[in-house]
Amino acid sequence: MKAVVYEKYGTPDVLELRDIEKPIPKDNEVLVKIYATTVSAGDWRMRRANPFLARLFNGLFKPKRVKILGFELAGIIEEVGNGVSSFKEGDPVFASCGFTFGAYAEYKCLPVNDLIALKPSNMTFEEAATVPVGGLTALRFLKKADVKKADNVLIYGASGSVGTFAVQLSKYFGAKVTAVCSTANVHLVQSLGADKVVDYTGEDFTKLETHFEVIFDAVGKTSKSACKHLLTPTGKYITVTDAPKEGSNDLFFLKELIESGKLLTVIDRKYPLEKIREAHAYVEQFHKKGNVVISVIQSERADDISVPITF
Template sequence: MKAVVYERYGTPEVLELREKPKPTPKINEVLIRVHATTVTAGDWRMRSANPFLARLFNGLFKPKKVKILGFELSGVIEQVGSDVKTLARGDEVFAFCGLGFGGYAEYRCLSEAGVITKKPTNMTFLQAATVPIGSLTALLLLRKGGIEDRQKVLIYGASGSVGTFAIQLAKHFGAHVTAVCSGRNSELVRSIGADETLDYTKADFTTLNTRFDLIFDAVGKIKKSRRKKLLASGGKYVSVKGTTKPRKTDLQFVKELIESSRLTTVIDRTYDLETIQEAHRYVERFRKRGNVAVKVMG
């Protein structure tokens, strides 16, 4: 099978397209013929060992645990292990790969018990592949912030993957959403539900007189001293710098929202395995709107 491999840390040029052995599923796993994956911050940070913690996880001097990146994927199940009960050959699925990564390959084995479920019927493989990371991060952080009881929500970094999902999910839970992004993305975030937009390139949003019940920092950059000015009494701050542990039921919940037309994805650009270096370079510029998809097979 074809796979994008990296044997050393560094710039996108360390990513190489190679032939690798096709994996065989264990008794509790399914073998997925991967149709699409994405480039996320987690991918390029692992590739470049930024932050240094990536080296502690994946090898101090060179990658050891993970050599094929790809945090999320969509595809078709080609083979199932003998103990698999809820998934079958031919099922179209989408999944969060976890810290094993592996989406940058034509085939990937995943545990049936993992964060994997059938693909939304109203999405293409490319669309579905962009959903797990952004939507699950947004969902779990909003829940951590008690979104059900929050009326006014500020989302900073609203035009990225996590931010665009956070807008839609916050609206689903009944919140009034103020989205902070650049002016060029104002129309985009309004089109997916934002009630108000603030252009951070023209004004300092932390000087607002408005107080928010929940501040969702989708880029992890709001300093504590500045966000305290914006929080209402009893308000809460959540950030992508916090940890989340998604479950299969969370992805199934997201799927239901998609199929009922209450949640969608935003795709900025699409690449393929042959141009994965270019995709990484683009994502590292911090200018993407929503998600960057990668076509693998199909």
């Protein structure tokens, strides 16, 4: 099978498309034929070993544990392990690969757990592939902060993958959302339901007069010290640089929201697997809106049709 491999840390040029052996699923695993994946911050940071902690995880001088990146995927189950009863061959699925990565390939074996579910019926494979990382991250942090009806929530970095999901999920929970983004993305976050948008290129959000029950830094570029005066006495500051608590049914919850028309994804650009270097270079510029998708296999299924989702 074809896969994108990297043997050293560095620029996108370290990513190489190669032919490698197709994996075989264990008893508790499924083999997924991958149709789409994405380029997330976790991917390019692992490729660059930035932060340095990535080296402690993946090898001090060169990649050892993870040599194929790709944090999330959507595709079709081609084979199931002997101990698997919850999925069958031909099932369309979407999944997070967790810290094994491995989605920059034509096939990936995944354990059957809470990080894999049937693909939302009203999403294409390309759309579904964008949900597990950004969607799960946003959901888990908002649950950690206990966002509820009538809360004032500020989302810093509202136009990124995590941010676009966080705006929509906060609105679903009944919160009043103030979104912070650049001029180019104001219309986008408004279309996702934000009640107020602050264009940080012309306004300093830290000088707002509103106080918030929750401030969510969805890109890890601000700090609690810069925002604490905006919090209510019991307000919470959360940031993607922390670790959220995992929920056992989180991916299934997102699937239900998507299929009920309450959650959509934002795709900025699409690249074929052969242009993975270009995709990484673009994402590192920090200008993407929502998600950047990698098409591994072009869909041949008649049911892979995107249905518009509205609020």
